[in-house]
Amino acid sequence: MARLVGGVGCSHVPAVGAAIDKGRTEEPYWAPYFAKVEPARRWIAETAPDVCIVVYNDHASAFSLEVIPTFALGLADEFPPADEGYGPRPVPVVQGHPELAWHLAESLVLDEFDLTYVNEMPVDHGLTVPLSVMFGQPDAWPCPVIPLCVNVVQYPPPTGRRCYHLGQAIRRAVESYPGAERVVVLGTGGMSHQLQAERAGFINVDFDTRFLDGLVEDPAAIAAIPHIRYLREAGSEGIELVMWLVMRGALGPRVREVYRATHVPTSNTHNGLLVLEEA
């Protein structure tokens, strides 16, 4: 059977992608952040997953307000980088894994998670920045990727608990796949940040620290955090953290924290990077 070999939580700040794309990672603003990335890069290079499932949100790229799927699973052979309004990022086309993706689709929907099936879509910084953080600038991404897109742009997003349960269902689906693939799940977005209105620039390091501690040790309690607390305590865009709960749910009840790094600021965001393995 296929199996989960780890989980990664990773913010998906567009400015981080721009810093990599424009060769600015050594600049004084960026060097301290990118130094913190190195241990996570070493971990994923050593782990060498066969497939990554990347849980991310689209930012008005593949989906607009015309149709907003709460959960959408990418089934295609490949996913091109999106033009988000300023040209696509100069990163490799993302290769999919349609066979495992279709297995996930069948398993998850019959497990009562009603995903939207997507056969064609571009992927924006929400998915490609975490790949750049973890893999740098290769000519091709080192493994196939299955995009799992979660709506967090149009309120309300799915609850943290729903995301956690979806992660648990992903685990069941992966473990029922007849292949031998070793799978890493990335939960992306967050941590605390607010991009809009007069409270823009909001950062809450205490909330994020409690979130990370709880995500490792007591994920059911973190899954119970209601939206109003994210909005008040993590900033209006901090609610993206529900996507980390998909990743955590896909791992077993007990995990080992391999690596944690946080950094303020990357652009407007308290940046988080977390690597977990099965205990």
Next chain:
Amino acid sequence: MSGPREYDDIPGTIVFDGRRARRGYPLNKFLMSLNRPENRDAFRADERAYLDRFPLDAEQRAAVLGRRWLRLLEVGGNVYYTYKLAACDGMTFQDLAGEHTGMSPEDFAEMMLSGGRHPDAGPAEGER
């Protein structure tokens, strides 16, 4: 769901819920169109003529033409959509976020470098 929401009292915060989405639908359609380079070129060439393609109300149209970034959110714009207009003007997301607060770009950048807006601090000016 109708009536006040439990998040309406969060200072300086506009949650993009169904109320905003309904008001902002044509505005966000316009903003979404800027994902295509040929549309960005057409908009830059003649902003008013390009906006005629979308059924914006007068307040939305004025907010676009005047680059009134906070106002764009108040009339139904979603910040990820309004960023497409800001990017068209060469702004970074930090430039856009800072514009909402009334702070200068330098002051906003400095606030972020010193750890961001503290949870106990209010928004930059007044309360929503």
